[in-house]
Structure formats: C-alpha cells, structure tokens
Amino acid sequence: xxxxxxxxxxxxxxxxxxxxxxxxxxxxxxxxxxxxxxxxxxxxxxxxxxxxxxxxxxxxxxxxxxxxxxxxxxxxxxxxxxxxxxxxxxxxxxxxxxxxxxxxxxxxxxxxxxxxxx
Ligand SMILES: [Zn+2]
Numbered sequence: 001x002x003x004x005x006x007x008x009x010x011x012x013x014x015x016x017x018x019x020x021x022x023x024x025x026x027x028x029x030x031x032x033x034x035x036x037x038x039x040x041x042x043x044x045x046x047x048x049x050x051x052x053x054x055x056x057x058x059x060x061x062x063x064x065x066x067x068x069x070x071x072x073x074x075x076x077x078x079x080x081x082x083x084x085x086x087x088x089x090x091x092x093x094x095x096x097x098x099x100x101x102x103x104x105x106x107x108x109x110x111x112x113x114x115x116x117x118x
Contacts, residue, residue: 021059028055028087030102031094039093051090054083 016022029052036048044052 016059025056025059027098028052028090031090031098034094034097034101035090038097051083051086055087 016025032048032052032055033044036044040048
C-alpha cells in the first residue's frame with residue numbers, strides 16, 4: 001500500500017496523554033531532529049519522518065500502555081529489525097549530543113534507563 005504514508009499524522013503533532021509516553025516521545029523526537037540535521041542536512045527528511053511515525057505508532061500501540069517500561073527495557077521486541085537498527089543509530093549519535101542541546105530531557109531519559117541498553 002503506497003498510500004499509507006498519507007494516512008499517518010505528521011509526527012510533530014503527535015500527542016500522548018500519558019506523561020511518560022509523552023516524555024519518551026519528546027526525547028525520540030528531539031533525537032531524530034538532531035540526527036537528521038547533522039547526518040542528512042537541514043529539515044527532517046522523509047526517511048526520518050517515517051521513522052518517527054513508526055516510533056509514535058509503536059508507542060501508541062504498546063501493549064503495556066501506562067505501565068510501559070521504557071522501550072530499551074521492554075521484554076517485547078515490537079520494533080522491526082530494520083527500524084530498530086535505525087533508531088539505535090539515531091540514539092547512538094544523538095544521545096551524547098542531547099546532553100548539550102536538551103540537558104533536561106536527556107536527564108529524564110537517563111533516569112529512565114534507556115542508555116543502558118543502546
Ligand atoms: Zn533524515
């Protein structure tokens with residue numbers, strides 16, 4: 001289905017009611033932006049937009065819902081292998097940079113323990 005991209009809400013408008021999910025989403029969003037800006041140059045490219053849509057979908061559909069552990073700790077590997085590698089690359093690159101650019105967000109992120117696995 002090539003038309004599926006049109007049905008996906010633009011990632012920047014994604015809203016999560018759950019505070020934890022919202023924060024996780026914000027972190028991912030910030031990291032993808034940093035990664036794309038430095039690696040792909042300029043505004044968010046379609047590749048990275050798709051990755052973000054994918055991540056938001058995964059967060060939304062996560063079977064653990066409110067009690068969800070952070071993705072790195074999650075026992076269920078709900079990311080497709082290709083997407084998982086993509087998001088890993090993003091985190092490896094943008095993670096350390098987040099400390100400079102978004103210190104508060106990365107602090108929360110660290111506390112949530114994502115970095116231990118990535
Ligand atoms: Zn990109």
